[in-house]
Amino acid sequence: GAVVSQHPSRVICKSGTSVKIECRSLDFQATTMFWYRQFPKKSLMLMATSNEGSKATYEQGVEKDKFLINHASLTLSTLTVTSAHPEDSSFYICSARDNGGGTEAFFGQGTRLTVV
């Protein structure tokens, strides 16, 4: 199956700093990638849809100025958590769909962010 690589897998940062998470589709092109956040024992919450070459579309309640998304190429999307606070600590997962392969979604390994 298609591979989505997410980096880093874990990051610890200080309050007030920014953290960038990368999501790459390794063997396929993805016009659209998705960013999710997962709280403990909760379902994945869709944060935003990343669109190659255009602005991301955010779900209701997600601060676009805090969670900056850039999708500069067909294989890379980045999520930057700006001015991180402890409440931003969470598990972030990206997903991508193969442009040529229907609607099956493939997920990255996730990033555990801890803000101290």
Next chain:
Amino acid sequence: KQEVTQIPAALSVPEGENLVLNCSFTDSAIYNLQWFRQDPGKGLTSLLLIQSSQREQTSGRLNASLDKSSGRSTLYIAASQPGDSATYLCAVWKLTNQAGTALIFGKGTTLSVSS
């Protein structure tokens, strides 16, 4: 608003048992349904994708069914093994106003298979 519910939330079985995980969704206007596996602290592994026009998909010991009219899907695991222990997530592709389509997830069923 599409809501996805999974029952049970947790399940413990001895090795070798056949088991069924349930998923229901409130809006039958879905594109596809997908079952995932998530190991603790890890990302998601796609198990089965059922197109909206299909009724079931099979992969090895896994069989997933879809009944759009009743808003239900089941994941059947045959001859369970300790390595099947994980959280199983059901998700439906839903048309959204903002971005076209997106996956809406249930909270998952955490399965524990003892040897």
